[in-house]
Amino acid sequence: MVLPLPDWPAKVIGVPSTVVRSALFGLVKKGARRFVNREKIASWGGVTIRYTGSMLDQGDLDVWMQAIKRSKKDGLGNKVPCSLYSLLRDMGRKGRGKSDREWLKSSVNRMVACSVEIETEGAVYSGNLIREFFYDKHQECFIFSVNPRLAKLFTDDYTQIPLAVRQQLGSNFLKWLHAYILSHKATASHPHYIKVENLKNLSGSQRETRKFKADLKQALEEMKKMNILEEYWFTESNVLYFVRKKSVLLDYANLSDAP
Numbered sequence: 001m002v003l004p005l006p007d008w009p010a011k012v013i014g015v016p017s018t019v020v021r022s023a024l025f026g027l028v029k030k031g032a033r034r035f036v037n038r039e040k041i042a043s044w045g046g047v048t049i050r051y052t053g054s055m056l057d058q059g060d061l062d063v064w065m066q067a068i069k070r071s072k073k074d075g076l077g078n079k080v081p082c083s084l085y086s087l088l089r090d091m092g093r094k095g096r097g098k099s100d101r102e103w104l105k106s107s108v109n110r111m112v113a114c115s116v117e118i119e120t121e122g123a124v125y126s127g128n129l130i131r132e133f134f135y136d137k138h139q140e141c142f143i144f145s146v147n148p149r150l151a152k153l154f155t156d157d158y159t160q161i162p163l164a165v166r167q168q169l170g171s172n173f174l175k176w177l178h179a180y181i182l183s184h185k186a187t188a189s190h191p192h193y194i195k196v197e198n199l200k201n202l203s204g205s206q207r208e209t210r211k212f213k214a215d216l217k218q219a220l221e222e223m224k225k226m227n228i229l230e231e232y233w234f235t236e237s238n239v240l241y242f243v244r245k246k247s248v249l250l251d252y253a254n255l256s257d258a259p
Contacts, residue, residue, distance in 0.1 A: 002077040003151035005068070012160040013065045014072075016153035018047045018120055020161075020179035025061035027172055033057075034229020036119070042201040046121055048056040051126050053114030055204075058172040061179075062091045063107045064129055067160070077131075077148030081141045092167035101207070108133045108144070123152040159183040165226070176203050177219050181228060188230070193241045196234070209238075 008014045019025065023044035034055050041049040066087055070080045084101050093100050111129040118125045133144040159182050169175045180202070186192035200212045207215065213234075220242070223229040232242035 001150050002075040003148040004075045005072050005073060005151055006154055006158065008160050012162050013069045013165065014154060014158040014160055015065060015068065015179065016150075017157045017159045017183045018044060018049070018118060018153060019061075020159050020176075020183050021202060022049055023202055023204030024049055024051065025056045025058055025064075025085045025118070025176070027176060027206075028055050028057040028204065029206065031115040035109075038115075042204065044202070047116075048119045051114065052116075054110045056110060056114070058175040059103070060110060061175070062166075063087070063104065064111060064207075065163075067130055067144060068091055071146050075148065076146045076151045077086070079143050079145045081136070081139060081143050083141055090163075118153060120153070120156050122156045125149055125153055165228070168226070171219075173203070173205075173215060174219055174222060177216075177223065178228065181223065181242065181244060184244070186242055188243050191241045193239055194223050196238045196240055211240070 006014060023041050024043075026041075035053065036055065037052050038050045039052075041051050043049045044058040067080075068076075070082060071091075073076060074080075075135050083105055088100050088104055090092065108130055112131070112133055114128050114243075116125070116127065116129060127147045127149060129146070129150075131145045131147045135141075136143050159179060161179055161182060166175060166178065169178055181192075184192040196216065197209055199216070200207070200209055203212075205212050214227065220229060220232045220240075224232075227245050230245050232240065234240055
């Protein structure tokens, strides 16, 4: 079975908003990747995510986004040939060293071996994130496929993430926050707002709220410098408000934006 994905511009990759508004690909401390069994993952209201496997981070999301990008032409479920080097190159990595290649293999193996249960108002998905990944000696290339049933998650709403911008972001926190910001309309007339504690939980951060807020302020300033945010502010009750730049408002007519 092969299922089509929505159409989006070549310079962006679509990711289900339920994914980027959650801790599924969260902030994992180096050397602290836990193995969990049906653990409930912090997620957006109206969405339930349970996860089994080694916890995933933003590097894994980079890999998964490339799998989605390469599957888009012929639909999810199609077997897609590629080289490890081209995958790493398209993620902005050097791709020639053994450590990069081993990292990529480990990331793919995590997403083949995992089990994700995602329930939204419009869809329910249970399965892994990459269905298979193997080496074809005859074609001398790697071949992978993504479970086609994941296409159902794109029917609720999805976020378009510009690849060039994402590759400029220097930390996993910036990558997570950038995707989260893009998943909301956040206009001047209707700014997005969320409690800092709730945002911390959605990111998967294990830092104290006070330290998280300090990191958040620095990251938000970086988003302003990169012309992603127009403005942001905090209330006395520790609620963050932000407004996106009009220049990064693509086509988000189908997004829900309730806090």
